[in-house]
Amino acid sequence: MPDFNPTQYAVPLFVVAVLAEMIWAKYRSPEAYEPKDTLVSLSFGLGSTLAGALLGGFALAVMVLAYDYRVADFGAQWWAVWWAWPLCFVIDDLAYYWSHRFAHRMRWMWAAHVNHHSSQHYNLSTALRQSWTGNLTIGIVFSLPLALLGFHPAMIAICGGFNLIYQFWIHTEAIKRMPAWFEAVMNTPSHHRVHHATNPRYLDRNYAGVFIIWDRMFGTFEAEVDDEPIRYGIVKQLGSFNLLWAVFHEWVAMIEDIWRSPWRHKLSYLLREPGWSHDGSRETSEMIRAKWQARAGSEVAPAATSVATRNRIAARGEAA
Amino acid sequence: MTLSPFLLQAAGSLAAILALAGLAHWLKLGAAPVMTDEDSVRRAAGEAEAGFIAIDAARDAKGRAGLARDAHARIMVIKHHGNRYAGRVLGPKAQARLQGDPGETALEVDCGEARFGKVFLIIPDAQAWAAAINALNVAHDA
Numbered sequence: 001m002p003d004f005n006p007t008q009y010a011v012p013l014f015v016v017a018v019l020a021e022m023i024w025a026k027y028r029s030p031e032a033y034e035p036k037d038t039l040v041s042l043s044f045g046l047g048s049t050l051a052g053a054l055l056g057g058f059a060l061a062v063m064v065l066a067y068d069y070r071v072a073d074f075g076a077q078w079w080a081v082w083w084a085w086p087l088c089f090v091i092d093d094l095a096y097y098w099s100h101r102f103a104h105r106m107r108w109m110w111a112a113h114v115n116h117h118s119s120q121h122y123n124l125s126t127a128l129r130q131s132w133t134g135n136l137t138i139g140i141v142f143s144l145p146l147a148l149l150g151f152h153p154a155m156i157a158i159c160g161g162f163n164l165i166y167q168f169w170i171h172t173e174a175i176k177r178m179p180a181w182f183e184a185v186m187n188t189p190s191h192h193r194v195h196h197a198t199n200p201r202y203l204d205r206n207y208a209g210v211f212i213i214w215d216r217m218f219g220t221f222e223a224e225v226d227d228e229p230i231r232y233g234i235v236k237q238l239g240s241f242n243l244l245w246a247v248f249h250e251w252v253a254m255i256e257d258i259w260r261s262p263w264r265h266k267l268s269y270l271l272r273e274p275g276w277s278h279d280g281s282r283e284t285s286e287m288i289r290a291k292w293q294a295r296a297g298s299e300v301a302p303a304a305t306s307v308a309t310r311n312r313i314a315a316r317g318e319a320a
Numbered sequence: 321m322t323l324s325p326f327l328l329q330a331a332g333s334l335a336a337i338l339a340l341a342g343l344a345h346w347l348k349l350g351a352a353p354v355m356t357d358e359d360s361v362r363r364a365a366g367e368a369e370a371g372f373i374a375i376d377a378a379r380d381a382k383g384r385a386g387l388a389r390d391a392h393a394r395i396m397v398i399k400h401h402g403n404r405y406a407g408r409v410l411g412p413k414a415q416a417r418l419q420g421d422p423g424e425t426a427l428e429v430d431c432g433e434a435r436f437g438k439v440f441l442i443i444p445d446a447q448a449w450a451a452a453i454n455a456l457n458v459a460h461d462a
Contacts, residue, residue, distance in 0.1 A: 034349065
């Protein structure tokens with residue numbers, strides 16, 4: 001069985017790329033970075049690796065157990081079945097789409113995933129802002145079908161690693177648009193900027209990892225609109241650079257809500273969407289979007305902006 | 321003594337993190353934002369909460385913070401956070417305290433959320449804003 005972790009080898013590339021983007025930012029968009037924000041984002045990355053080493057064993061054990069019940073078998077030398085790799089990669093990306101969608105739509109999973117969104121910046125360091133607590137959620141459930149289908153857990157992990165590496169480069173404002181054919185099929189900086197935006201138009205859109213086709217298929221795609229500046233972060237911005245608070249704030253809030261709510265609503269605070277409240281005192285992304293649409297009327301019908309500009313490097317001060 | 325590859329990688333990553341954050345500082349990336357007038361406070365309020373339309377606003381003398389009030393008498397405190405802004409609509413836990421002698425314009429606003437921190441502002445009509453913020457608590461108790 002190959003012992004290979006692609007993300008380990010990609011770390012030096014990540015560092016060099018962040019360095020290059022900082023130099024770009026120096027001359028083209030100094031506000032794209034903020035030193036304290038960068039420190040927090042990168043610390044998230046390191047902490048995530050350590051947390052994965054500590055807590056990842058359970059997920060691995062579950063995957064190995066599921067693999068024992070596989071419906072198909074690629075044989076003892078499964079890694080030599082070349083076509084299984086791209087197939088696994090595509091199915092894993094579909095699993096990622098649904099896992100990611102639930103990470104935004106179920107507060108339990110959001111409590112772990114919010115870390116990736118809590119920066120008000122969007123740069124390559126944001127990509128490394130990975131969760132420490134993902135292993136405390138049910139995210140593994142979405143990968144189980146792959147093991148049950150017969151893909152070896154190591155193959156799934158390697159494909160997942162390449163998926164993560166792909167997603168690194170799309171966290172940038174330095175690239176405006178990719179060629180139209182690429183924008184149509186692949187996740188890109190433009191599509192993923194939408195995903196990180198708090199503008200009502202963009203909330204809970206573009207969950208894709210590598211292939212944007214999943215969003216187009218399942219009705220969650222939203223194109224970036226050129227004349228609307230993007231605001232990054234979360235609906236209720238953190239307002240703090242405290243790393244531990246950034247890691248655990250939503251867990252704390254969720255547990256407080258569960259603790260204080262009437263019994264019949266406790267489970268809803270765990271399983272329903274972020275922003276849901278039993279007394280209607282808060283707003284979900286649908287509510288925010290509906291209010292925005294009501295305010296602006298027909299002018300804000302979902303945009304189908306075509307990919308007009310390609311490979312344009314964002315000009316200084318221009319909203320991405 | 322030999323370090324495991326994992327620990328070596330973690331140590332290397334930590335060194336890279338500190339180096340990159342230091343470089344961002346050295347390159348002077350992320351200059352602090354300044355709200356230049358009351359309109360910029362209103363804009364920041366609308367960005368902090370979609371649909372918050374300020375009908376009244378006060379800008380801190382240094383432009384690093386502000387207060388905004390909408391037509392529903394909701395008050396939002398806005399502060400700079402790095403080179404962005406973050407805001408909170410104040411609730412019954414909010415407290416405002418005038419600093420210095422009566423007539424002074426320095427105001428400390430505590431939104432009741434420890435991690436958001438207290439916001440200090442030097443604004444005209446500080447007393448009126450303080451009274452309005454403290455009244456949020458009274459209204460809740462009534």
